Amino acid sequence: MSPLKKIRAAVSVVFFIALGIFFLGSSLIPPGAGNVLTSFQLIPAISKSLTVAFWPSVIGAVLLIALTFVFGRVYCSFLCPLGTTQDIVYRISRKRKKYKHFGMLPPFQWIAYALLAITVSGIVFGVSLLTGLFDPFSIAGRIAADLIKPGLSLLWNLVNDGLNALGVYTFSHEALPVISLATALIAAFFLIGTTILSWTRGRLYCNTVCPVGALLGLISRASLLRITIDPETCVKCGKCAKVCKAGCIDYKNKSIDFSRCVACMNCIPECPEKSIAYRPARKPTVKEFSPERRELIKDSLKYGIGLGVSLVLPASLFGKEIFPSNKPVTPPGSESVDRFMSWCTGCHICVSHCPTRVLKPSFLEYGLTGMLIPRMDYPNAFCEYNCKTCTEVCPTGALKPVSLAAKQTIQIGRVSLEKGRCVVYQKELACGACAEICPTHAVYLVDYKPGLNGPETDNSICVGCGACQSACPVKPIQAIFVEGLDQHLTAKKPKVSQEGPKSAESEEFPF
Numbered sequence: 001m002s003p004l005k006k007i008r009a010a011v012s013v014v015f016f017i018a019l020g021i022f023f024l025g026s027s028l029i030p031p032g033a034g035n036v037l038t039s040f041q042l043i044p045a046i047s048k049s050l051t052v053a054f055w056p057s058v059i060g061a062v063l064l065i066a067l068t069f070v071f072g073r074v075y076c077s078f079l080c081p082l083g084t085t086q087d088i089v090y091r092i093s094r095k096r097k098k099y100k101h102f103g104m105l106p107p108f109q110w111i112a113y114a115l116l117a118i119t120v121s122g123i124v125f126g127v128s129l130l131t132g133l134f135d136p137f138s139i140a141g142r143i144a145a146d147l148i149k150p151g152l153s154l155l156w157n158l159v160n161d162g163l164n165a166l167g168v169y170t171f172s173h174e175a176l177p178v179i180s181l182a183t184a185l186i187a188a189f190f191l192i193g194t195t196i197l198s199w200t201r202g203r204l205y206c207n208t209v210c211p212v213g214a215l216l217g218l219i220s221r222a223s224l225l226r227i228t229i230d231p232e233t234c235v236k237c238g239k240c241a242k243v244c245k246a247g248c249i250d251y252k253n254k255s256i257d258f259s260r261c262v263a264c265m266n267c268i269p270e271c272p273e274k275s276i277a278y279r280p281a282r283k284p285t286v287k288e289f290s291p292e293r294r295e296l297i298k299d300s301l302k303y304g305i306g307l308g309v310s311l312v313l314p315a316s317l318f319g320k321e322i323f324p325s326n327k328p329v330t331p332p333g334s335e336s337v338d339r340f341m342s343w344c345t346g347c348h349i350c351v352s353h354c355p356t357r358v359l360k361p362s363f364l365e366y367g368l369t370g371m372l373i374p375r376m377d378y379p380n381a382f383c384e385y386n387c388k389t390c391t392e393v394c395p396t397g398a399l400k401p402v403s404l405a406a407k408q409t410i411q412i413g414r415v416s417l418e419k420g421r422c423v424v425y426q427k428e429l430a431c432g433a434c435a436e437i438c439p440t441h442a443v444y445l446v447d448y449k450p451g452l453n454g455p456e457t458d459n460s461i462c463v464g465c466g467a468c469q470s471a472c473p474v475k476p477i478q479a480i481f482v483e484g485l486d487q488h489l490t491a492k493k494p495k496v497s498q499e500g501p502k503s504a505e506s507e508e509f510p511f
């Protein structure tokens with residue numbers, strides 16, 4: 001293995017493992033380290049630079065573009081988690097069938113350019129689905145959070161059941177992550193799709209679908225250093241093309257389509273004539289019109305037309321009205337539904353890290369264009385008063401980092417009490433679970449009848465955490481519930497400071 005390939009393999013494995021651990025929500029990678037890691041992922045780095053001007057993200061975004069400008073698409077082979085996943089699949093497929101020669105694959109890059117145009121218009125129009133659906137980082141995050149994490153938890157619980165049957169009670173069951181079938185199916189679709197493509201055609205996804213690959217491919221057309229074939233020494237043996245997983249080497253014509261090269265460097269050590277190497281890009285003379293420049297202009301035009309078409313499509317087509325929202329509650333730090341839908345790419349890192357599992361990927365709750373972005377899953381869980389984890393781990397700035405004190409006054413929703421369904425007011429039964437669990441006393445008990453207290457609410461100090469709703473014993477629709485706000489507000493500080501809600505399960509009720 002050449003030194004360059006060794007470095008590439010080592011860096012990609014380190015990033016893949018570290019990001020994998022972070023995606024799965026493990027505390028082995030703390031939020032600070034996770035933030036640095038995700039600063040070297042293009043879409044999150046650009047997003048977080050624009051949303052919260054997080055300086056490691058600014059450095060990461062500039063560095064990734066500068067590296068592409070010098071060496072080509074090194075991001076695709078060194079840092080992209082979906083790229084490394086495809087490389088693993090490709091490696092296994094080569095082991096099973098040693099001779100796997102893709103030849104020069106036809107350049108279907110117009111698909112990727114169209115998706116890049118759609119991704120850019122997603123950012124312009126604030127439609128996160130368009131930004132995150134094909135982003136390789138977000139796809140990898142969803143595969144980890146929506147498929148692997150639930151699978152691992154299920155496996156752990158099965159092993160634990162087996163140990164319990166043998167009389168070993170050392171370990172405890174793990175709470176299963178909340179699964180959304182629709183989003184799990186979307187994650188599975190991308191996992192199966194990229195696996196089939198990489199098994200049969202190497203990095204075809206990266207060159208025909210991936211908008212990040214398309215953008216970096218455009219930049220790499222102007223790279224200062226490029227992997228090229230020396231026509232003087234090349235003997236057209238084709239060994240380089242046999243190991244090229246991007247299918248971008250035309251050895252018969254001694255040329256490489258560098259915009260599709262993912263800089264895996266497989267070809268360099270394969271050449272017996274040392275004919276293939278990184279070389280400074282040849283500058284065309286004034287009279288000579290470079291074919292590469294012609295390609296760059298052609299691709300830029302295609303991209304420009306695609307972007308133009310995407311931009312002139314009526315905004316209502318992307319509109320949030322296609323499926324009307326029933327006001328889901330957005331997590332703290334998101335500030336408003338519109339802002340959240342503009343910047344969340346649906347990577348589901350926050351979902352993996354949420355300790356109470358209240359964050360759940362949405363399907364159509366925000367409307368069609370808000371698909372995949374997380375929402376608060378009341379009443380199945382509630383937002384822990386003393387937690388701000390999601391705001392710490394979000395790599396795009398869709399959830400702004402906030403202090404715990406600030407988080408404890410963000411009003412993400414407002415409480416509503418329907419006395420007609422409350423067991424105290426309707427059946428004259430003693431309850432008060434909602435008031436007992438409320439961390440701010442926004443729900444409190446008042447005298448209702450002799451010996452019977454009933455709940456009342458004070459929305460000025462309610463933070464919308466959903467604890468009351470999760471504790472309410474009325475099923476299937478709770479008597480007390482939280483409604484989402486289009487724009488988060490600031491709640492007044494509660495008069496009595498609280499530790500946070502107690503477990504609703506610890507209470508016993510007389511019905």
Ligand code: SF4
Nearest residue numbers: 354383384387388390
């Ligand atoms: S602040 Fe709330 S929603 Fe966010 S991670 Fe903590 S418990 Fe989950």
Ligand code: SF4
Nearest residue numbers: 344345347348350394
């Ligand atoms: S809000 Fe959650 S799903 Fe959205 S970008 Fe941030 S971490 Fe990813």
